[in-house]
Amino acid sequence: MTGVLDTDWFYWALVIAVGFPACLLALTEIHNALRRRRSHLARPVYLLRTYILPIGVLLLLLVQAMRVSVDATPVRLAATVFGVMLMVLALSGLNATVFQGAPDGSWRRRIPSIFLDVARFALIAVGLAVILAYVWGANVGGLFTALGVSSIVLGLALQNSVGQIISGLLVLFEQPFALGDWIQTPTAQGRVVEVNWRATHIDTGAGMLIIPNAVLANASFTNFSRPPGTHSLAVTTQFAIDDPPDEVIATLDRVASALPQLRQGASPSTVATGALSYMTSIPLRSPADDFAAKTTFLRWIWYASRRAGLHLDEAQDAFETSERVQQALTVVAPTLRLNHSEQEQVMPHVRLTRYGAEEFLQITGQVPTRMTFIVSGRVRLAATADDGSLIPVRTLQPGDFLGQTTLTREPVTAAAYALEEVTVVHLEREYLEDLVARKPVLLHDFGHAIEERRRSLRRALSATDE
Structure with missing residues (x-):
């Protein structure tokens, strides 16, 4: 027993027998914790636990415990692996710590992938050279000398092509545009x-335009997405x-303000x-x-x-005829409970007009000054949610009406937009008051409509909250 304790291999064997399971258990717990946190370091720890630790223990076992020569083929193979x-x-750890965890907009995010590929290739080349030199005893100095001379010769022969590639890489590193940005080049x-690393692909709507990065580096272009x-x-x-300019400007601004593509918080100007x-x-x-x-803007402006x-x-509108x-x-x-003679009386007090598809006839909170009766087409009533989105309530057909709160001077509680081209008749408030005075039953009809739509x-709002 005393002879065994005096040998070096016994202590190495003891360290391996105790340390290997302990390290394996610790790395397993660390790996599980990193996976639960979805950390990028989980993969490097997995490689360390699954491959490097067992192979390192095998090397120690062969060289220190079993006293196998370092020049033996099994030891060299294990050292190579x-x-x-x-x-x-090293590659996985570098990628996880430096690049995958980089914040948006940092220089680490802006590094082009070709630079990373070159760095990985250089690291692999140096690593293989070290393995060949120290594990297998190969002379790699002559190989590096030959590669250096060859690189100089190739660089001189391909200096124009290489210059273009470098120009393109510099554009990638600066990143004056990103995926999804809209740019205007001299050609499209x-x-x-x-x-x-070689070219930029631009979807022009009529095809895919492929521009070499070197061309972009030597030309000016506009990025519509920045800032x-x-x-x-x-x-x-x-x-x-003869159209009053102020009235034209107000009409154009009003139509542009209702566009669904309008940027939130911004206002158009004419x-x-x-x-x-x-x-x-x-x-x-x-x-x-x-x-x-x-x-959409040009279509709505027409109406x-x-x-x-x-x-x-300078067009003349001949739509509103007596017929x-x-x-x-x-x-x-x-x-409106009108007979034929009453229809003749109301003609001078109505206005016949049209709205385009998706155009708003009224907006939530508006206090109407007239009632609108649908003659043809369909109109969608919609509630406005807290986030500004529209919740469909019901669809109005020909014969239905809007602006029923004209008489009460109350704001409307729902928006209304055309589902297709809609023809409507507008009846002004003054004549509507006279009509209601002669036909009190209309006031009951309008009040019932107000309560039913509320x-x-x-x-609709309750169904959305659920």
Whole structure:
């Protein structure tokens, strides 16, 4: 027994027998804790526990406990595997600590992937050279010398191509744009969908434009997405010379303010640019909304200008004819309890007009000054939630009406927008008061409609809260 205690291999064997299970247990607990926290360090700890620790223990067992020569093939193979796993651990640990946990906008996030690939390749090359030199006794000095001379020769031969690649890499490192940004280059405009070490891919809407990064490095381009919250769309319209400029500007601003693509918290503005032209600046969330916002704005302006008595593109509106008004009153007559002679009397007091699809006829909180009767098309009543979203309540059909609180001077509790092109008849408050005075039953009908729609509104809001 005394002879065994005096040997070195006994203590190494004792350390391995006690230390290996203890380290294995500790690393297992650390790995489980990191996994529960979803930490990026879980993978390096897994590599350390599963591969490096057992192989390191095997090396100690062979060299220290069993006294196998370091020049033996089994020891060299184990040392090679151990060195390779150390390189994998170094790469994984570097990636987890430096890059995966980097905050957005930091220089670590901006490093292009090609730089990381080159750094990984260099680390692997150095690691393999160390393994070959110290484990297998190879002479790697001559190999590095040959590689250095070859690199110089290739660099001189390919200096133009390499210069372009370096220019592209510098663009990637600076990152003047990111995925999803909208940029305008000398040749096209679109959204950046892919950026690699060689080229930038831009979705122009009509195809994929691939621009070498070296070209972008030597040219100027515009990034519409930076700084965020600054993009605006400019739309030019023309009106007749007799249209009052202030009224035109107010109409354009009112229509632009109702666009669904409008950036939250921003307001559009319109200026007269001369020669019958007006330019409306519409703040948008993203350049991706340009097309939808412009088409919707121009479509709504067509309807809004005619309702306001303005002349978009100097056009004359001949929609409101006496024949159309008479036909519209036949749809409205049952609601207002009008006979044929009363329809003739009410004609001078009504206005026949139209709204475009998705255009608002009324907004929540508005105090109406007239009643609106639907002649054709459908209108959606919607409640406004706390976050500003619209909750459908019911759909109005021809013969239904809006603005029933005109007589009570109360704000409406629901918004209303057209589901398609809608033709309506407006009846002003003054004549409506006279009509109600002659037909008291109408006041009961309107009061019943107000209460019924309030109940529908409460039901819709309650269903959303559930």
